[in-house]
Amino acid sequence: MAEKVNLEEKFSLFGEHWRPKVVGELNGQEVKLVKLLGPFTWHHHEDADELFLVVKGRFRMEFRERQVWLEEGELMVVPRGVEHRPVADEEAHVLLFEPSGTLNTGNVRNELTAPEAQV
Amino acid sequence: MAEKVNLEEKFSLFGEHWRPKVVGELNGQEVKLVKLLGPFTWHHHEDADELFLVVKGRFRMEFRERQVWLEEGELMVVPRGVEHRPVADEEAHVLLFEPSGTLNTGNVRNELTAPEAQV
Numbered sequence: 474m475a476e477k478v479n480l481e482e483k484f485s486l487f488g489e490h491w492r493p494k495v496v497g498e499l500n501g502q503e504v505k506l507v508k509l510l511g512p513f514t515w516h517h518h519e520d521a522d523e524l525f526l527v528v529k530g531r532f533r534m535e536f537r538e539r540q541v542w543l544e545e546g547e548l549m550v551v552p553r554g555v556e557h558r559p560v561a562d563e564e565a566h567v568l569l570f571e572p573s574g575t576l577n578t579g580n581v582r583n584e585l586t587a588p589e590a591q592v
Numbered sequence: 593m594a595e596k597v598n599l600e601e602k603f604s605l606f607g608e609h610w611r612p613k614v615v616g617e618l619n620g621q622e623v624k625l626v627k628l629l630g631p632f633t634w635h636h637h638e639d640a641d642e643l644f645l646v647v648k649g650r651f652r653m654e655f656r657e658r659q660v661w662l663e664e665g666e667l668m669v670v671p672r673g674v675e676h677r678p679v680a681d682e683e684a685h686v687l688l689f690e691p692s693g694t695l696n697t698g699n700v701r702n703e704l705t706a707p708e709a710q711v
Contacts, residue, residue: 477660477668499641499669500691502621522618528665541596546647549596550618570689572619 480506480528484566486592491585493569493577494592505569506592507577509561516579517556523571524550530565534558599625599647603685605711610704612688612696613711624688625711626696628680635698636675642690643669649684653677 478496483506487494490510497504509532525534526548534541534549535558543549551557559567578586597615602625606613609629616623628651644653645667653660653668654677662668670676678686697705 475669475671477662477666479663480665480667497643497667497669499643499671499689500621502619502689504643504667504669504689524616524618524623543596544598546599547596548599548616548623550594550616550623552594552618570618570621570623 478504480566480568483592484508484528490564491577492587492590495589496592498573501573502570503573503575503589505571505589507567507569509559509565509567510563512560513558514578514581514583514585515556515558516581518553518571518575518579520553521572521575521579522550522552523575524548524569525559526568526570528566528568530561530563532559532561532565532567535560597623599685599687602711603627603647609683610696611706612708614708615711617692620692621689622692622694622708624690624708626686626688628678628684628686629682631679632677633697633700633702633704634675634677635700637672637690637694637698639672640691640694640698641669641671642694643667643688644678645687645689647685647687649680649682651678651680651684651686654679
């Protein structure tokens, strides 16, 4: 039986940015926590819709044609295939929900590409 | 393209308890918001793991052998097949992640059984 997860406590256990930590799994999906700072990489996920929920701070999700600011307590689903780039001017704490094994940089491999890790 | 969802705003749009509102969908899963008050029904979900994230307030998840208090900013996954009963002494606002079409009372049908609804 899974134990409960306290988000603030889990976020306190790591400092690095853009490296998602798996804190839960259900129905073939994973719940991950990630700290955002600065601009990420333009990418898309071929087979994965991706949910972003802001736990602390704010960031903007850039798309090729528009951008959406996400504030604390706001969530957004980025559908599969849609190019996006998260950008955080100040550190933001974000919960992700996506299929197990989803790579953070999607179709791109670069210095920001990170394997999944536990926290 | 999905729009962002502000949780507080969505919760302000309905008052009834135990009737989940779908606010997002991804990868065959749904994001739902629900207000809890009082004791729910003992039930389980045959084929669905279910995530509970407390957005406001607190409640306890009762299992046959123990109970777990969930506070604001805490989440828990209840695995498929595990009998559970959420109980809220005061109103709690909760976000759910579960497979699309999951019925709130699982294997049970009674006066608390509610069809999924949009908010």
